Amino acid sequence: MELYELTLHELQERLARREVTSEEIVKSIFTRINRVEDKVKSFITLIEESALQRARVIDNGGIYPGIAGIPLGLKDIFCTRGVKTTCGSKILENFVPAYESTASGRLDQQQGVLVGKLNMDEFAMGSSTENSAFFATRNPWDLTRVPGGSSGGSAAAVAADEVPFALGTDTGGSIRQPASYCGVVGMKPTYGRVSRWGVIAFASSLDQVGVFSKDVRDNALVMNIIAGHDPLDSTSAAIEVPDYTSNLDGDVRGLRIAFPKEYFGPGIDAAITKSIKKALQKYEELGAIVEEVSLPHSQYALPAYYLVAPAEASANLARFDGVRYGYRDFEAENVVSMFSRTRAQGFGDEVKRRIMLGTYALSSGYYDAYYLKALKVRRLIANDFAKVFHDFDLIVSPTTPTIAFKLGEQSGDPLTIYMNDILTVPVNMAGLPGMSIPCGFEQGMPIGMQLIGKAFDEATLYKAAYAFEQNTDYHTMKPDLGVK
Amino acid sequence: MALTIKEVEHVALLARLSLSEDEKKRFGEQLSSILNYADNLNSLPTDDVEPLTHILTVNNVFRTDDIKPSMDRDEMLANAPQAENSQYKVPKIM
Numbered sequence: 394m395e396l397y398e399l400t401l402h403e404l405q406e407r408l409a410r411r412e413v414t415s416e417e418i419v420k421s422i423f424t425r426i427n428r429v430e431d432k433v434k435s436f437i438t439l440i441e442e443s444a445l446q447r448a449r450v451i452d453n454g455g456i457y458p459g460i461a462g463i464p465l466g467l468k469d470i471f472c473t474r475g476v477k478t479t480c481g482s483k484i485l486e487n488f489v490p491a492y493e494s495t496a497s498g499r500l501d502q503q504q505g506v507l508v509g510k511l512n513m514d515e516f517a518m519g520s521s522t523e524n525s526a527f528f529a530t531r532n533p534w535d536l537t538r539v540p541g542g543s544s545g546g547s548a549a550a551v552a553a554d555e556v557p558f559a560l561g562t563d564t565g566g567s568i569r570q571p572a573s574y575c576g577v578v579g580m581k582p583t584y585g586r587v588s589r590w591g592v593i594a595f596a597s598s599l600d601q602v603g604v605f606s607k608d609v610r611d612n613a614l615v616m617n618i619i620a621g622h623d624p625l626d627s628t629s630a631a632i633e634v635p636d637y638t639s640n641l642d643g644d645v646r647g648l649r650i651a652f653p654k655e656y657f658g659p660g661i662d663a664a665i666t667k668s669i670k671k672a673l674q675k676y677e678e679l680g681a682i683v684e685e686v687s688l689p690h691s692q693y694a695l696p697a698y699y700l701v702a703p704a705e706a707s708a709n710l711a712r713f714d715g716v717r718y719g720y721r722d723f724e725a726e727n728v729v730s731m732f733s734r735t736r737a738q739g740f741g742d743e744v745k746r747r748i749m750l751g752t753y754a755l756s757s758g759y760y761d762a763y764y765l766k767a768l769k770v771r772r773l774i775a776n777d778f779a780k781v782f783h784d785f786d787l788i789v790s791p792t793t794p795t796i797a798f799k800l801g802e803q804s805g806d807p808l809t810i811y812m813n814d815i816l817t818v819p820v821n822m823a824g825l826p827g828m829s830i831p832c833g834f835e836q837g838m839p840i841g842m843q844l845i846g847k848a849f850d851e852a853t854l855y856k857a858a859y860a861f862e863q864n865t866d867y868h869t870m871k872p873d874l875g876v877k
Numbered sequence: 878m879a880l881t882i883k884e885v886e887h888v889a890l891l892a893r894l895s896l897s898e899d900e901k902k903r904f905g906e907q908l909s910s911i912l913n914y915a916d917n918l919n920s921l922p923t924d925d926v927e928p929l930t931h932i933l934t935v936n937n938v939f940r941t942d943d944i945k946p947s948m949d950r951d952e953m954l955a956n957a958p959q960a961e962n963s964q965y966k967v968p969k970i971m
């Protein structure tokens with residue numbers, strides 16, 4: 394087995410036993426990247442020289458606590474000091490941040506080794522990574538299909554063994570949906586669990602940082618590092634972070650699992666429904682209590698999300714005006730024209746569409762009808778979840794209605810592509826933790842199971858996900874990229 | 878409802894986006910279709926529902942007003958498309 398194929402915890406063990414050096418691991422990772430990257434196209438930026446240099450410094454230190462010496466990737470939405478951060482956009486094509494995001498900074502302090510920045514839909518707006526201003530990433534399981542999005546580069550890189558783990562962000566499903574499409578583990582923790590400082594903002598009341606990994610233990614290990622309060626993000630929660638690896642015991646006896654009937658309705662592929670039902674059976678065999686419930690306002694989550702998220706985005710993206718950083722149009726004769734031309738040339742279609750939509754929903758005369766209405770509906774959605782969690786520990790559903798679609802297949806009507814988020818969006822609206830783990834295959838493509846937990850109860854998600862993983866082998870399956 | 882070109886132009890101005898004629902037409906149609914979809918929300922009575930603006934119950938997070946080192950000016954200005962005398966430079970405003 395090659396080093397690049399190993400999980401984070403397997404690499405930790407080998408480093409601790411002095412069987413390998415960090416430099417050997419990083420070299421192995423770049424060997425892999427060089428072989429598969431022209432097929433998968435996960436990375437916008439690779440920093441081989443500095444990664445190797447970092448690895449040698451760590452090797453010289455001679456000790457490997459935590460993630461010391463282990464390679465990682467970051468979605469190109471995390472500001473990285475001295476490393477270009479594009480957010481998948483032409484407007485930030487040459488942006489080199491002068492500061493580091495808290496989440497990536499914590500990995501850096503723990504001596505994780507950054508190998509590169511991963512492709513994404515522009516400003517995290519999209520479900521296929523086709524909205525990247527630079528190029529589309531491919532699904533490692535089938536290069537004619539999308540990896541999902543917006544954190545498609547992160548999911549594809551982990552699935553293709555280009556990195557053992559990566560960070561992403563999730564505003565309406567941008568971690569869970571690509572994790573599902575690429576057959577990897579993806580966790581979006583509770584809103585406020587991880588600091589958003591230094592993460593380029595899309596919709597600030599929904600955005601959350603999370604982890605892509607090859608298995609559940611790795612995911613918990615990384616969450617242990619990035620979770621917790623940060624004085625630089627006043628919406629990060631001052632709630633104690635438990636050791637997420639301490640409950641990985643495979644015991645789900647007595648765990649109360651709900652499955653919402655609205656998440657198994659028409660529009661969800663039969664093969665996916667079947668696969669999730671089978672997983673629920675597995676949980677029952679393992680001693681969990683499984684019951685059907687209703688989340689009656691589910692159908693309203695998506696339309697409400699597509700008002701709230703664009704509204705927040707229209708405000709957040711106002712900062713990209715060609716003054717302080719990024720692209721500028723130099724032809725304009727006055728400042729308003731400079732703003733408008735810079736933004737018109739710097740943003741792609743989907744970003745413009747959402748800025749327009751959000752601006753409209755917030756504009757005088759429409760605020761009550763659209764934005765305020767959506768916030769009221771958001772309350773009803775959160776209440777639905779609260780009611781179920783009064784009696785249950787966990788909600789289980791499919792992550793996505795279909796398997797990964799083909800590149801170009803959904804590029805026409807924006808509403809069609811928004812439908813991919815129908816099962817993940819409600820979780821962001823309610824601010825709850827959600828996770829996707831591999832639970833089956835259809836036409837050779839991975840299927841993901843979504844686990845939804847109570848606020849700040851990521852530990853139960855990890856526990857239940859680990860139990861499923863221990864009793865199945867979906868997480869060990871690897872795509873065949875035709876190289877060895 | 879369908880957005881008129883005039884409405885699209887108004888929103889584009891508010892959003893500081895200079896759109897081509899083709900974009901105005903296309904975005905107008907797409908926004909209309911998304912807003913029609915959003916009109917589904919109107920079937921839900923919400924008169925007595927408090928809007929949920931934020932998931933966490935925190936508000937007014939205070940810190941003590943201590944002086945701390947801030948980011949280096951030249952390093953921040955290094956990303957500016959145009960800077961002069963330690964200031965951002967923009968086209969004329971008035």
